[in-house]
Amino acid sequence: MSIDPSAIPNFGGRPEPEPASGAAAPVVVPDQDLVKQLLDQMELKYVVDDEGDLAAPWEEFRTYFMFRGDDEQQVFSVRTFYDRPHHVDEKLRILELIDDWNRRTLWPKVYSHVHEEDDGPPTVRLIGEAQMLIGTGVAIDHFVSSTVSWVRASIEFDKWLVEQLGLEPGDEKPEDA
Numbered sequence: 001m002s003i004d005p006s007a008i009p010n011f012g013g014r015p016e017p018e019p020a021s022g023a024a025a026p027v028v029v030p031d032q033d034l035v036k037q038l039l040d041q042m043e044l045k046y047v048v049d050d051e052g053d054l055a056a057p058w059e060e061f062r063t064y065f066m067f068r069g070d071d072e073q074q075v076f077s078v079r080t081f082y083d084r085p086h087h088v089d090e091k092l093r094i095l096e097l098i099d100d101w102n103r104r105t106l107w108p109k110v111y112s113h114v115h116e117e118d119d120g121p122p123t124v125r126l127i128g129e130a131q132m133l134i135g136t137g138v139a140i141d142h143f144v145s146s147t148v149s150w151v152r153a154s155i156e157f158d159k160w161l162v163e164q165l166g167l168e169p170g171d172e173k174p175e176d177a
Contacts, residue, residue: 024139025139025140025141025142026139026140027137027138027139027140028137028138028140028143029074029134029135029136029137029138030067030076030134030138030143031067032048032054032065032067034143035054035065035147036054038144038147038148039054039056039065042148042151044056044151045057049064053065053066054066056151058155058158060082060083060084060158061080061081061082061083061084061154061158062080062081062083063078063079063080063081063151063154064077064078064079064080064081065077065078065147066078066079067134069135070135071135072135072136073133073135074133074134074135075131075132075133075134075135076131076132076134076143076147077129077130077131077132078108078129078130078131078147078150078151078154079127079128079129080108080127080128080129080154080157081125081127082125082126082127082128082157082158082161083125084125084126084158084161084167085115085117085123085124085125086123086124086125086126087121087123087124088114088121088122088123088124090124091112091114091124094112094124094126095112097161097164097165098110098111098112098126101157101160101161105153105157106153107128107129107130107149107150107153108128108129108130108150108153108154108157109128109129109130110126110127110128110129110157111126111127111129112124112125112126112127113125113126113127126161128153128154128157130146130150130153132146
């Protein structure tokens with residue numbers, strides 16, 4: 001199944017009129033090829049990592065598109081690993097910020113991870129995630145609009161965090177590191 005370009009949501013422009021037909025959107029069980037097609041249409045670069053997961057890299061983070069589980073229990077997950085390290089002493093402040101984000105937004109849900117550095121003290125890293133049960137199939141329009149929304153929200157979270165912390169985009173080192 002291919003993705004109809006008109007199914008990609010238009011965030012920020014005038015809403016496009018809904019088609020008059022009463023036909024239901026096709027139901028599909030998404031796979032990696034469908035996600036690649038969507039990323040191509042969004043003009044996003046991507047790679048397949050050593051574990052076979054699809055990833056779209058940005059300067060400050062990487063977003064993975066993963067399929068886990070089997071048959072009726074299969075889950076599609078969009079998980080973003082934010083590369084900006086935060087000093088461990090700032091973890092409480094970071095947790096308060098991501099709690100605020102998680103309360104006010106639907107996705108991505110963000111959590112922290114203490115990352116052991118090879119050449120320095122441990123740092124706090126952030127991970128955002130959204131998931132969809134796809135085992136029995138989903139409407140293609142729902143899959144496309146959700147995936148696009150999750151990618152855009154992952155980008156917005158990074159911008160929001162930079163603003164909340166008073167960082168300049170591209171600041172990669174925690175204070176005192």
